Amino acid sequence: MKTVAIISQKGGVGKTTLATALAVAAELDGKSAAVFDLDPQASASFWKDARGKDASPAVVSLQASRLKETLALAAEGGCDIAFIDAPPVAKDIAFEAAEHADFILIPTRPAVLDAAAMDKTLKLIRAFAKPSAVVLTFCPTQGGREIGDTEEAVKQLGATLAPLRIHNRITYSRAQQTGHTAQEFEPEGKAAEEIKHLYDYTCMNLFTQTAEAKNVRRRTA
Template sequence: MPKIVAIVSQKGGSGKTTLALHLATCAAYAKQDTCVIDTDPQATAAAWGDWRGDFLPAVVTSPPARLARTIENAGKQGIGLVVIDTPPHAEAAMREAIKVADLVLIPTRPRAFDLHALEGIADLVNFTGTPAHVVLNGVPANATRMVEDAKAAAKELGLETCPVTFGDRADFHRSSARGEVASEIDDNGKAAGEVKAMWKWVKKALA
């Protein structure tokens, strides 16, 4: 069976799809056979895959009810890493993804309303016992106090915070609209560096 990373958030605009696609592409560049499973009816990740064409990683769609079967099929095809992109406001889809995951990543912007949305997910991951980490995303420059407050808010809910954060980077926005990732726009840019650091951390967390 492949290793499975589930990207979940109850809030739209948290950066789930960006995180899923960048993480999976970084893994693919590292010669890891990887696919993204898009369980969101809006199919944003799948659209990105269409724009991207034949370049890796593969992106497939799956309704939550068929998630386990889709992962099984990916494993039969030699896929070693599956990244699941889930829809917002869909507890059943999140529950299915969390249930099968080896690691759950919960992207959130470090603002009060966004952090409040972590409560429901905290209950789900604490119930399943799946290792889970909040990923602070869209972090403004020099926002040290904001980051510390966000980490404290997550800790109160029993959630760990990933040591790697994503800044509010233009390369993330520009690349997604073109079926690319940040490193393909500027491999030496800050966005690309954050993704490489995230993949390094995830690889270690899955070991």
């Protein structure tokens, strides 16, 4: 089982939206997925309530201290990809999420305060030397100087910038309110296309790196 942690020390950057949308994308890709909701606000769990208890993907609300054991149970149960929705500010929970992740996504709005929070998040997760990428969220659909400034800040911080942007589209919020995701709410829309690109990029980091690591081990054996 592969695990993706979605971490940011800043709230309101779209962590739950990405976690649920990516989990649905994985299910549409023929994989078994689950969302592990570590946020006390339980946004992903409320999304699941609106979606229906029998609908996939599974959403599990739990304390960070139970994450390791719960991930192990999910793997034993046949889960292919787990998405961890971590809360803002809580460093101890973010540490726990990062420790068990194969890949970390750091959503960030294109704004000065969010760039500062991004720096704190990067410092927090670097202790684990895990592959990670910053993804810009809530980007203006007409562009803007703040996008370029934030992308430059990402580069100056030595972080990897995902080669895509999540824009501020009404489809995301409307879908979340009804227990759906962008690709379900408007399958041919631009929001659905953005999530598809993010899912593909995430899978590339999850599975390509695994294959490369195996090849290295074979060559050095």
